[in-house]
Amino acid sequence: MLKSAGFGAAREAFGGGAGEDQFASFLVLEHTRQIVRAGGIGLSESIYEALKEHENDGQERRDAADGAERASRSGA
DSSP states (O other): OTTTTTTTOOOSSSOOHHHHHHHHHHHHHHHHHHHHHTTOOSHHHHHHHHHHHHHHHHHHHHHHHHHHHHHHHHTO
């Protein structure tokens, strides 16, 4: 995830050259360890809440559609 975010990528200006490229993976690894020690970045709770909200919205739409279908069958 950190590599995809650009951590450890060589900088355009004032870069460290070949040495920076060699040790970038160690820096990313240490960042990862620190994130784990801190208990993460809080992303899982945000994803869980978004999925729960999405599921609730979908259920409300299904319930409304079912109610409309029942009403049309009963002639209301």
